[in-house]
Amino acid sequence: MAVPSAAEIPLAERRSGYADMSAASKAMQDDDTANPGMLWVLDGEAAWRAKTPATGRACADCHGEAAQSMRGVAARYPAYDAKRGKPVDLEGRINICRLEQQQAAALRPESKELLALTAYVARQSRGLPIESTDARLKPYIEAGRQLFERRQGQLNLACAHCHDNNWGRKLAGNTVPQGHPTGYPLYRLEWQGLGSLQRRLRNCLIGMRAESYAFESAEFIALETYLMWRARGMPMEAPAVRP
Amino acid sequence: MPRALIKVPARAKRGEVIEIKTLISHEMETGFRHSNTGTAIPRDIIKTFVASYNGEEIFRAQLFPAIAANPFITFHTVATESGTLEFSWNGDNGYAASEQVKISVE
Numbered sequence: 001m002a003v004p005s006a007a008e009i010p011l012a013e014r015r016s017g018y019a020d021m022s023a024a025s026k027a028m029q030d031d032d033t034a035n036p037g038m039l040w041v042l043d044g045e046a047a048w049r050a051k052t053p054a055t056g057r058a059c060a061d062c063h064g065e066a067a068q069s070m071r072g073v074a075a076r077y078p079a080y081d082a083k084r085g086k087p088v089d090l091e092g093r094i095n096i097c098r099l100e101q102q103q104a105a106a107l108r109p110e111s112k113e114l115l116a117l118t119a120y121v122a123r124q125s126r127g128l129p130i131e132s133t134d135a136r137l138k139p140y141i142e143a144g145r146q147l148f149e150r151r152q153g154q155l156n157l158a159c160a161h162c163h164d165n166n167w168g169r170k171l172a173g174n175t176v177p178q179g180h181p182t183g184y185p186l187y188r189l190e191w192q193g194l195g196s197l198q199r200r201l202r203n204c205l206i207g208m209r210a211e212s213y214a215f216e217s218a219e220f221i222a223l224e225t226y227l228m229w230r231a232r233g234m235p236m237e238a239p240a241v242r243p
Numbered sequence: 244m245p246r247a248l249i250k251v252p253a254r255a256k257r258g259e260v261i262e263i264k265t266l267i268s269h270e271m272e273t274g275f276r277h278s279n280t281g282t283a284i285p286r287d288i289i290k291t292f293v294a295s296y297n298g299e300e301i302f303r304a305q306l307f308p309a310i311a312a313n314p315f316i317t318f319h320t321v322a323t324e325s326g327t328l329e330f331s332w333n334g335d336n337g338y339a340a341s342e343q344v345k346i347s348v349e
Contacts, residue, residue: 036266043246
């Protein structure tokens with residue numbers, strides 16, 4: 001197989017995984033009463049208004065109505081955090097807010113509570129274009145691109161081999177998607193639950209028989225930052241449904 | 244706390260066939276799986292779903308371990324009169340959830 005090409009997918013040829021789904025799965029995502037991701041959004045809304053014991057403050061006490069204050073926020077994450085001097089993703093931002101503003105314990109990666117809050121915040125950006133314009137993200141986008149194009153694992157594959165060079169073709173009966181993170185956290189029918197982009201990346205790495213990075217590691221954040229840049233301008237779908 | 248999403252048309256014409264969609268959060272643990280340490284994970288599923296229209300049962304379903312998590316049940320009924328549709332789910336470990344939705348029929 002050719003080395004990962006430097007040729008990225010032309011902007012006009014990019015497509016969401018949504019386009020390759022069956023009519024039934026599309027209908028499931030489009031109807032908020034059929035989209036199981038909305039169960040997490042409901043939990044997230046309750047969590048948004050729940051006061052933490054230490055400070056007696058809820059997310060809503062600072063941020064108000066999420067429909068206004070969180071509109072478009074998920075579309076520009078991972079975002080550069082000047083205080084930490086590195087990008088943080090939405091899950092990371094929620095935990096920073098919990099630790100610093102609410103003096104509450106950080107929520108565990110992939111826990112129901114963290115997924116619910118993330119889904120609720122991400123839902124407020126549905127339909128808005130993904131933004132990646134902050135110049136400070138550039139080195140992280142580059143780092144992410146290098147990880148994306150680096151061969152790894154026993155199968156000696158790079159992400160780009162499937163998602164840049166062979167999207168639209170079949171892998172074990174499934175259409176290989178371009179891998180745009182437009183709908184995270186999303187409900188995957190295979191998982192029978194909601195999962196984050198990092199869980200999905202972990203899934204792919206295990207499939208390549210590579211060792212996965214730790215949740216919230218610099219590598220995952222860099223990959224997320226690159227993938228969001230790669231999907232810039234595409235509309236947010238969270239919480240999406242995928243097979 | 245169980246979360247349910249229900250879609251019932253708010254208003255309908257008398258005699259009209261309406262579609263009802265229900266989605267409820269539940270793990271639907273099959274009882275066939277084992278944990279990392281080899282112990283069996285006990286079954287925990289919803290066993291029955293019942294829908295009633297102004298007190299009269301209009302739909303009933305029995306659920307089994309093969310049904311996926313967060314069961315999504317869709318069915319049709321005839322809008323006969325204004326009132327309340329009540330949905331209830333019952334299952335293992337004393338699981339019980341119910342929801343009510345109003346409908347107005349003209």
